[in-house]
Amino acid sequence: MSDDRLMRIRSAEFQAMADRVLRVTELTSRLNALPFEDDAGRAELFARILGRPLPARTTVYPPFYTDHGLRLDLAERVFINQNCTFLDYAGIRLGERVMVGPKATFITVGHPVDPGERREWLSGGPIEVAENVWIGAGATILPGVSIGRDAVVAAGAVVADDVPPATLVTGPKAAVRRRW
Numbered sequence: 694m695s696d697d698r699l700m701r702i703r704s705a706e707f708q709a710m711a712d713r714v715l716r717v718t719e720l721t722s723r724l725n726a727l728p729f730e731d732d733a734g735r736a737e738l739f740a741r742i743l744g745r746p747l748p749a750r751t752t753v754y755p756p757f758y759t760d761h762g763l764r765l766d767l768a769e770r771v772f773i774n775q776n777c778t779f780l781d782y783a784g785i786r787l788g789e790r791v792m793v794g795p796k797a798t799f800i801t802v803g804h805p806v807d808p809g810e811r812r813e814w815l816s817g818g819p820i821e822v823a824e825n826v827w828i829g830a831g832a833t834i835l836p837g838v839s840i841g842r843d844a845v846v847a848a849g850a851v852v853a854d855d856v857p858p859a860t861l862v863t864g865p866k867a868a869v870r871r872r873w
Contacts, residue, residue, distance in 0.1 A: 699805070699814040707815070710761065710782055717742055717762045725756040743767075764801075774830075783836060784819035791822050794830035794848060801836050823858065 700706055724738040739753070740746045742762040747753065748769045758778040759765055765781040767773075768788050774795040779785055783801035787793070802817035804810075818837025822828070826840050829848035840846065841858030851866045 699816050702813055702815060713763070714760045717759060720762075721758055727755070729755070768824075782815075783817035785822075786819070787822045788824035788826070788842070790825045791828070792826075793828045794832065796831045797828050797834070798832070799834045803836055 700710075720738055720742050724735060724742070727734045727738070735755075736746065742759060743765060744763045748767055748771070750769055751767050751771045753767075753771075753773040754775045756776050757773065758776075760780045761782045763781075764784045765779050766784070766786040768786075768791070770790045771787050771793075772791070773793045774797075776796045777793055778798045778800075780798075780800045780802060785799050785801060799820050801820055802815050804812070805814050805816055816836070820834055820836070821839040822834075823840060823842040823844070825843050826845070828834070828840075828846045829850065831849045832846045833851045834840070834846070835851070835853045838852050838855055840852065840856040841860070843859040844856045845861045846852055846856065847861060847863035849865070850863050852862060853866050856862050
């Protein structure tokens with residue numbers, strides 16, 4: 694799925710995605726209920742959620758949430774703090790040494806703005822986070838965004854546009870852009 698492509702909600706592709714979401718929700722529920730010291734149990738569940746083991750020296754603190762898992766690509770030495778959400782159907786890639794603060798949210802899919810189409814279609818775009826980026830606590834990264842190497846996304850920021858390398862972005866971005 695890309696920005697210029699829509700997925701019909703009543704389609705085989707959507708049904709396959711919905712089936713995967715139910716399976717991964719069950720797996721993440723089990724993951725988040727494990728005792729923290731159960732490293733082997735966490736590793737086994739992450740392998741099932743992601744379709745492969747976590748990369749070397751990658752740390753993910755539960756609770757952890759993802760809706761698909763198979764399109765979440767984590768490089769080595771990524772650190773993800775507690776209570777983060779990755780809605781990854783359109784793809785999320787975190788480069789080496791990315792740090793993600795608690796309660797950060799990455800969303801790759803959404804719905805058209807038009808009320809008549811909103812319940813009929815999904816739209817989306819992948820999220821790409823380059824090496825050595827720091828995503829602050831409670832930040833929200835929206836579909837189709839790229840974040841450049843060494844950038845910092847401040848706590849609580851809403852990222853709706855690409856972030857250039859070696860920059861700091863802050864603040865909410867909500868503004869009236871269109872009326873109907």
